[in-house]
Amino acid sequence: MNEKKCKVLAAEIRLETLKVIHSRGFGHVGGSMDLADLMAVLYGEVMKFDPKNPRWEDRDWLVLSKGHAGPVAYATFGLMGYYPMEEAYTLNHPHTHFPSHTDRKLTPGVDLTTGSLGQGASTATGAALGNKIDGRDSHVFCVIGDGEADEGEVWEAFHFAYAHKLDNIIYFIDNNGYQLDGPTDDILAHGSLAKKAEAFGLYTQEIDGHDVKAIYDAIQNAYAKKGVPSCIVLDTCKGKGATFAEPKHDHSSQPNEEQWAEALAASEKALEDIKNA
Numbered sequence: 653m654n655e656k657k658c659k660v661l662a663a664e665i666r667l668e669t670l671k672v673i674h675s676r677g678f679g680h681v682g683g684s685m686d687l688a689d690l691m692a693v694l695y696g697e698v699m700k701f702d703p704k705n706p707r708w709e710d711r712d713w714l715v716l717s718k719g720h721a722g723p724v725a726y727a728t729f730g731l732m733g734y735y736p737m738e739e740a741y742t743l744n745h746p747h748t749h750f751p752s753h754t755d756r757k758l759t760p761g762v763d764l765t766t767g768s769l770g771q772g773a774s775t776a777t778g779a780a781l782g783n784k785i786d787g788r789d790s791h792v793f794c795v796i797g798d799g800e801a802d803e804g805e806v807w808e809a810f811h812f813a814y815a816h817k818l819d820n821i822i823y824f825i826d827n828n829g830y831q832l833d834g835p836t837d838d839i840l841a842h843g844s845l846a847k848k849a850e851a852f853g854l855y856t857q858e859i860d861g862h863d864v865k866a867i868y869d870a871i872q873n874a875y876a877k878k879g880v881p882s883c884i885v886l887d888t889c890k891g892k893g894a895t896f897a898e899p900k901h902d903h904s905s906q907p908n909e910e911q912w913a914e915a916l917a918a919s920e921k922a923l924e925d926i927k928n929a
Contacts, residue, residue: 653697656929658864661731662692663923666893668727668737670912670919672750675741678906679752681897683797684724686828686861686888691728693867694793703733706760712790713763713779717772717806718797718826719753726750729761770803772796773823777809780821780881791875792821799831802840807852813881814853822874822882823854826861828890830901849883861886893919 665688673679695701699712716725723743730737742748749758753767764779766772776794783790796806813821825845833839842848846858855877859866867886874882891897895918896911907915 653693653865653868655865656926658692658696658868659926660923661696662689662864663893663919663926664731665691665724665727667916667919667923668731668740669724670894670916672723672727672740672743673905674912674916676744677912679723679743679904680720681723681894681905682830682890682901682903683718683826683828684721685894685897686890686892687721687724687795687826688893689862689864690795690824690867690886691724693864693871695728695732697868698871699793700790701732701761703729703761706734710788710790713776713783713792714761715764715766715772715776715779715792715794716754716762717766717776717794718769718800719766719772721795721797721826722750722752722754725754725762726759729759732761734760769797769800770805773800773803773806773809776823777813777818777821780813780818781816784816784818784820790820793824794821795824795826797831798825798827798829798836798842798845799839801825801842801845802831807848810849810852810854810881810883817879818881819878822871822884823849825849825883825885826888827858827885828888828901830890830903832903846883846885849885853880854883855880856883856885858885858887861888862892893922 726740780792850856890901895915896907
């Protein structure tokens, strides 16, 4: 992999994610920003996709089960050329094609509609089964929040994927330690998510979710593991790169314009620093 190129892309995705949310002035900053490194690896190094043909049958699929993190997907798709980036700046505006939660009928690049937490894990698993039945050489990448893992439907999907030997799906758990109402340990403590996924029979790895090389290597390890589905637990910092959100691990942020200006300037500087490193 080209590690520097991937880091630059991650920084670009963070900056554009902030711009997308800033267009509305508030939104799900925390759980969007912490996925920029994963999105950079997937779309910069790993996935098969065609922006000119979003429904290409042999593409790899992304299912953002934590659908409220849509802004990071919209930023990534814009940078990949699915649409002019400026279109995504209509996030949550009247008649927009970029709603708060991802919708396959509205936004090019969105493979499955998500937002009701837990359901994306099920539909992604069904997509993986369908692709396997059709003999397609493609993968489904499903992103699940650690708070979302409170839902029993997530674990039913893992059980189903194991039983059907779906080695063409990789589940990513965004383990940032926070959910809507506070720390996950205070709401419904999971213990070790990695050990739980492993107990369901999934080939499981736990890594630094902001290390692009570690993410890439873990995906390659998962590719090499035949006959079982995979789970990669990403240890992340909620709000990573947003100066007003990262210290507080905000789930949904409503900063003032001064805070927005500071965050955008810091993100632009971070991008230049990485380019010049």
